[in-house]
Structures are given as C-alpha cells and as structure tokens.
Amino acid sequence: MARFVTIAAGQLGPIARSESRTAVVSRLMALMRQARACGCDLIIYPELALTTFFPRWYFEDQAETDSFFEREMPGPETQALFDLAREIGIGFYLGYAELTTEAGIARRYNASILVDKSGAIVGKYRKVHLPGHAEHEPWRAFQHLEKRYFEPGGGFGVVDAFGGKMGMAICNDRRWSETYRVMGLQGVEMVLIGYNTPVHNPPAPEHDDLSLFHNHLVMQAGAYQNGTFVVGVAKAGLEEGVDQIGGSCIIAPSGEIIAACTTKGDEIALARCDLDLCNSYKRTTFNFDVHRQPRAYEMIVERKGVTTMADGTPVPRRG
Numbered sequence: 536m537a538r539f540v541t542i543a544a545g546q547l548g549p550i551a552r553s554e555s556r557t558a559v560v561s562r563l564m565a566l567m568r569q570a571r572a573c574g575c576d577l578i579i580y581p582e583l584a585l586t587t588f589f590p591r592w593y594f595e596d597q598a599e600t601d602s603f604f605e606r607e608m609p610g611p612e613t614q615a616l617f618d619l620a621r622e623i624g625i626g627f628y629l630g631y632a633e634l635t636t637e638a639g640i641a642r643r644y645n646a647s648i649l650v651d652k653s654g655a656i657v658g659k660y661r662k663v664h665l666p667g668h669a670e671h672e673p674w675r676a677f678q679h680l681e682k683r684y685f686e687p688g689g690g691f692g693v694v695d696a697f698g699g700k701m702g703m704a705i706c707n708d709r710r711w712s713e714t715y716r717v718m719g720l721q722g723v724e725m726v727l728i729g730y731n732t733p734v735h736n737p738p739a740p741e742h743d744d745l746s747l748f749h750n751h752l753v754m755q756a757g758a759y760q761n762g763t764f765v766v767g768v769a770k771a772g773l774e775e776g777v778d779q780i781g782g783s784c785i786i787a788p789s790g791e792i793i794a795a796c797t798t799k800g801d802e803i804a805l806a807r808c809d810l811d812l813c814n815s816y817k818r819t820t821f822n823f824d825v826h827r828q829p830r831a832y833e834m835i836v837e838r839k840g841v842t843t844m845a846d847g848t849p850v851p852r853r854g
C-alpha cells in the first residue's frame with residue numbers, strides 16, 4: 536500500500552530590500568496556486584522567505600535590524616497566505632525571522648513553520664546551526680551575520696502531518712549529519728529545508744565552484760542515511776548584489792533527486808512521494824535498532840570540537 540504526499544518545492548528568485556512583505560506574499564500565493572493546480576498537498580518555501588537575506592549587511596541600529604522580523608505569525612501581511620492555503624486546501628513550510636519575548640526578554644530566531652491544509656500551524660522550528668560571524672568583518676565582499684542577529688534553536692522535532700512524519704531544518708543545518716540523524720531517530724519520513732546560499736563563501740572561495748555540488752551532496756546523504764525524503768528549497772539568484780545558488784530539489788530515501796528546479800527565479804518543482812518507500816531503508820540497511828552502536832559514538836555528544844568538550848572545557852589529554 537502507498538502513502539502518497541504530492542510536494543512542490545516553491546523556489547523564490549531574489550527579494551529586493553525594498554520589496555514589501557505584501558508583494559512577496561503575492562509571489563508566494565502565485566506559487567501556491569500553481570502547486571495546488573498540479574495536485575500538490577504541500578509547498579515548501581525558502582528560509583527567510585518574506586524579506587531579502589538581511590544578514591548580508593552589518594546594522595548598528597537594532598530597530599533597523601528588527602524591521603526584517605515578524606512579531607506575529609500569521610501577521611497582517613501574511614494572513615492572506617494562510618487564508619489561501621485553507622481556501623484551496625494545501626499546506627506549506629515557511630521560513631521567516633521571528634521576534635518574540637520569553638520571560639520579558641526579546642528573542643530573535645531564524646525560524647520556520649509547518650502549516651496544514653486547514654491553515655493551522657502544526658510545527659515550529661528554530662535554526663540550530665547559525666553560520667557566519669557575530670561582528671562586522673569589512674574584509675568580506677558581504678557579511679554573514681546570523682550569529683549576530685539570531686539565537687540558536689533548541690533542537691530538531693518531528694510532527695505527524697500530511698499522513699507521515701515531517702521534520703524541519705534551515706539552510707546551514709543541512710550541512711551537518713547530526714541534523715538528519717536526530718530526526719531519523721524520531722522516524723522522520725520527510726525533512727523540509729529552506730535555504731539562502733551565496734555562490735561565494737568569503738572564508739573559502741575555493742569552494743565556490745562546488746557550491747551546487749555540496750548543496751546536493753549533503754541533502755542526498757542525509758536522505759539515504761536516514762531513509763527519508765528531503766526537500767531543499769532555495770531563495771535563488773542575484774539578490775542585492777549577492778548571487779545565491781538555486782538547486783532546489785526533492786530527494787527520495789534512496790538518495791536520488793526525483794525533481795529539481797532549473798531556473799534561479801520563482802519556480803515550482805513537483806514530485807508525488809510515496810512515504811512507504813522510506814521503509815525499504817529504515818527496515819534494512821538503516822534499521823537503527825538492529826545496527827547502530829551508540830556507545831561508539833559518545834564523542835559526538837561529549838565534544839564540541841577537536842580541542843573542547845561540549846561544556847567548553849578542554850578535551851582531557853589521555854594518559
């Protein structure tokens with residue numbers, strides 16, 4: 536028997552700094568209508584999909600930074616997207632910058648939500664792996680100040696939705712094998728990932744020619760090694776002077792790319808995904824209960840880096 540969920544990767548082209556949220560939401564709604572017209576159950580949008588990728592700039596003024604954040608979700612400019620989803624019967628993943636207060640303290644996260652066909656938020660995620668740097672580094676062609684503007688999220692969850700087990704991650708998370716494994720250990724069947732990835736990486740320009748290869752490499756590996764579908768969706772193209780990769784795709788538990796965008800603009804790529812295909816891997820090669828040896832992996836949790844423990848103390852010298 537099959538458990539089909541029909542997916543649209545809802546890739547966005549550039550969002551100008553001056554573009555209003557209302558204008559962007561209109562673009563998102565156009566893709567949503569196209570996806571529904573093609574029979575899709577769920578559309579996945581990029582990371583920080585409501586605004587330009589603002590961590591490329593250094594801001595002194597907190598109020599200016601906060602202009603890129605959402606204080607409520609849905610809010611006045613995003614309600615129309617939720618209304619359309621409910622009206623036409625399609626769910627969505629949306630990446631956005633979240634400004635909230637916890638115990639009276641302002642908190643800022645690079646967040647995503649999963650919304651079901653009734654327009655209800657059924658999942659919420661906050662980016663764990665924040666790349667880049669926290670201080671202004673003028674030597675760079677452009678900044679990558681996610682460590683300045685966001686706090687890391689607490690972890691990776693899996694929710695029952697769309698007939699299966701759905702998980703979320705954001706951009707740099709997809710480069711870390713732990714991201715997929717933590718969700719794999721919760722039985723995840725589809726991992727949804729939005730991203731903004733510049734072609735050029737200032738600390739390592741020698742990687743630039745491999746940016747698309749690395750994009751697919753990490754998501755295909757994550758899919759196969761955890762017996763899960765993976766959907767990666769770009770904010771692509773030349774955005775405020777920074778060229779960002781496309782490469783949006785839908786990947787099967789086999790690791791095969793089964794659908795892909797071919798432009799760097801607003802575009803949907805489609806796939807009819809049978810979630811039962813995950814079992815071919817989860818019950819054999821990657822049957823974690825049968826094959827994993829957690830005692831051999833303790834270092835993965837105990838250590839942060841080669842020289843420091845997870846609690847920040849130096850790695851003890853053996854003997």
Ligand code: ING
Binds near residue numbers: 708
């Ligand atoms: N962007 C990039 C990403 O991980 C990056 C940052 C690019 C890190 C290239 C390393 C190499 O895809 C975000 N937003 O995380």
